[in-house]
Amino acid sequence: MVGLSLGLVVAAVVALCLGPVQLKVPLDPLQRKVLLDLRLPRVILAVMVGAALAVTGVLFQGLFRNPLADPYVLGTSSGAALGATIAVLSNASLHLGGLSARPLCAFAGAILATALVYGLGRMGNRSAPTIMLLAGIAVSAFFSALTSLLLYFRQEEMAKIVFWMMGGFSYARWAEVKMILPYLLVAFLLSRSFARQLNLLLLGEDKAHQLGLEVAVFQRRVVFTASILVAAAVSVSGSIGFIGMVAPHLVRLFIGPDHRYLIPASALAGGLLLLVADSLARTVLSPVELPVGVLTSLIGGPFFLYLLKKSRRALH
């Protein structure tokens, strides 16, 4: 984990130096503005979002006992997309603490979608994770359909929304950092406190119950915390795939399944991965910026297959 932290710091410093505008010490006013107002919040935001996605991945993989669970299984990203779409299309001139309507409405949409999925999934005493997964699929499809419908009637705005949905940090400013920081801090602390219970849950719901865990209550808490994490992440950066699913797996390969180490290490790994991805996205075709979400999926897909091959060989 020390390695990860160091790696993160190094990557951050490197990322700060990358970009179309050359930074030379001593900094002139333009360079300082670029560094402090554009690059630093962007680097910080990328790390925060990466960490949030990775931790959510860990939480969901533990909750659903399914290694394929990613942060968006409960419909959060489609809710955010719908919120963002409504904000952009209605030309709402909402300004709260430096934030435009889009991230605010995206956050609201994300929370709404997850609350809906959670409410649907709560049947009887135990909030059956399987039911929630299915509800997530249904709600995702429904919200996506609504979004597509809206865009169909306002096709001139389509490019803007689709670009946002692909995920990116071009709009990252201090306002966004300030908006999600409190949510992320609280959620990270909560997540870390779930570590032992998540370990127990890996043995099965019945066994966890026999060892003294109030399973239904705990599942509710995890869904709540994870939803905050994802909603915060998606509202400022669109839907960035793969980090949330792959980072926990990578970390698990080295550290093992114990959540007491898995959660903080995944946060660091996710932050590092997304930072690297974002730095690549904005420098590879400089000065044009690629959407980060596209990059993570492009690299993430084949990389994940490689991981699979490697771990299968290790098992034999």
Add this chain to the structure above:
Amino acid sequence: MLVPSIPILSVERLSFCYGEQPILADLNFQVPTGSFTGIIGPNGSGKTTLLKCLNKTLTPTDGRVVFCDQDLRGIRVKTLARMMGVVPQQWAADFAFTVREVVMMGRFPYLHALSGEQAADWEIGRRAMEMTKTWELADRPITQLSGGERQRVLIAQALAQTPRLLLLDEPTSHLDVSQTLEICALMAELIRKQGLTIIAVFHDLNLAGRYCDNLLLLKAGRIYAQGSPEKVLTVENVEAVFGVKAVVRDEPNTGKPHIFFFMKNRLKSKTAF
């Protein structure tokens, strides 16, 4: 302190239905403190369901369970985990925890939120592993263990909860002959030396007859007979409940009743059994 004459568990009019389907109907029995109680019966008679009702995994549709003088419904899950350990029949070991980590999870109901395991907890875990002969496996990942080894790890985990009552669902199903005898001897020793009470579901009637001092014979969700092995394991009971022909002889060495089974509609030929 537990007074030995008061039953540790008392079940009154217990019933359970899966929706419309009745599984258990009107069960009434008591488990004496310090006893080794065996639950026996054919497949589908409700043995596992009964165990689940006893550890609050399932909520009975009628009746009540009184454990250590309290209604089970009023006992919080974490408190219950300190008093009752459960060893299930099967267990999917998908994640590569070490044996030590799995056994130490048994201390969860005792851990405070902020502090971790204390020296006393590690000591309890170690003793639980030594008793089940899993201490040698402590650092092995559970995914690499055989079925029998995993079974013993689960028993160790339940013992780490330092319970007063241990519930086991067919604890010897994955064990070979010598391991079976070892585990049964271990259970007898736990009762003698640690004052534990044990309730175990048994597939093997003769094993139950040899080690248990109290038996519950279930048939189709009801108690057909209960009491000592001599009283329950009779030819009439076995034939009525299991639908086979039975012959009972005394075991050599132990003198306990041993049942031999034969098919009901025997062919005239001597080679048929």
